Amino acid sequence: MLLQSGINIPPLPDGLTVQVFLAGTSTLASVTDKTGAAITQPFAVSGGRYEFDSGAQPVDIKLGGEEVSPDDVWNGGDPLWIYSTGGGSPYDFALGSASGAVVGAGESLDSKDFCSLFQANDAGPTDWNTSFGTYPMGVNFFRSSSVRAQLAMGYGGHLAYRVTSGAGVFSGWRRVYDRENILGIVAQSSGVPSGAIIERGSNSNGEYVKFADGTLICTGSVISVAGANTDNSLAKSPSGVTWTFPISFIDLPTLSFFIDKISTAETGVFPIGVARLTGGTVSVSSATTIYVWYNKPGSVVQSQIALTAIGRWF
Known part of the structure; x- marks a missing residue:
């Protein structure tokens, strides 16, 4: 499983330290570069990115946090954790299939209180509009209980998003239009368009x-x-x-x-x-x-x- 930072906006600063742990533990993982050579941890960002191969191991990635000069410039000396399996503080980003990323039967999408990918085991979870498809999967963005956003797509349906107001209350789901759904059957509910555009x-x-x-x-x-x-x-x-x-x-x-x-x-x-x-x-x-x-x-x-x-x- 080759992981890399890709192109960051702004780019990651060269010299920023990177540590890779076995998921959910404080144990450093064994990682290699793309040639198969072992990487000694911690290692550093170079050319604005990092990359490593963790094989089949689920891992958590820690950027910075040692309060050295490059980290101070980038994030004030505090570490940024990039989780592959979920969990952590509200500003962590959960990826993968841990319980924090799965919406179970009867669970509300409103309950997602950290940044994460999510997938629903329920065809129509609470707070999801099934006119956009079933079994939604997407991304939950969490800045605070008042500043949140969700982007999701349903099976056999459409891509949609919703955002919170200043009071932390989510808007209704809003369809994202593209060339595949601009034309179709127009519809409305209580005067609010809910189908195609034309x-x-x-x-x-x-x-x-x-x-x-x-x-x-x-x-x-x-x-x-x-x-x-x-x-x-x-x-x-x-x-x-x-x-x-x-x-x-x-x-x-x-x-x-x-x-x-x-x-x-x-x-x-x-x-x-x-x-x-x-x-x-x-x-x-x-x-x-x-x-x-x-x-x-x-x-x-x-x-x-x-x-x-x-x-x-x-």
Whole structure:
């Protein structure tokens, strides 16, 4: 098991001492370098990092703490323990599979009072939102009882995080969005978005786009009625048509129309616009009495009307 500091921001200071102990004990572990040569402890950070191989031994790592000059500069002379098996003070960081890193059945995620990785043996532990998946695993960050944060992902679900307020009370879990879950089924609970950011769909009545903020846009087309237009006062298509929205709104939407394709059966007769007649209805699911208007009476064929409705789905 090769362990190394990697790239630290800021880098570890050269000369900082490193000691490796058998996990949970004060016994120094036998460690080697990457060539297999034994390393004499304590050893020092070089080039801003350290590395060693502890084999199959679970170990605890101690950085500094001897109150020599490099340690004073880096962490005030106090040692920093990096635990591989859990336990220690609230500022220690627990890794691995010790009891401190496992959330058992009925245990609350709020009970994690030190920095640690964690994994849940319970499909839905207390204080976890199962809409983000089951058996959460993640990281608990602990500065104090008032300053905490958790980042976790659920099996078959999503990555989410939560943070505490100044009073130490956790917020609700917040989903982390990426290219895999931006598009999907939008949803909400008590006015708070809980699904994807954008949802797109279509059916025989047209297409729709739903947004997480509640905005709903429907588009579609209908064909006007053909026949003789003999109404000299209005010069409109023989009768109106109805557009059923591809998905219903929560309240009345705003409508717009335009002629998408034009065709006439009589020379000099052409459509000039489209509108609804007074007395028709607009509901959350449809709009009626949509007419095409012509420059003068005459024999007209079908014209395609493009329509847009904008409103809200919650």
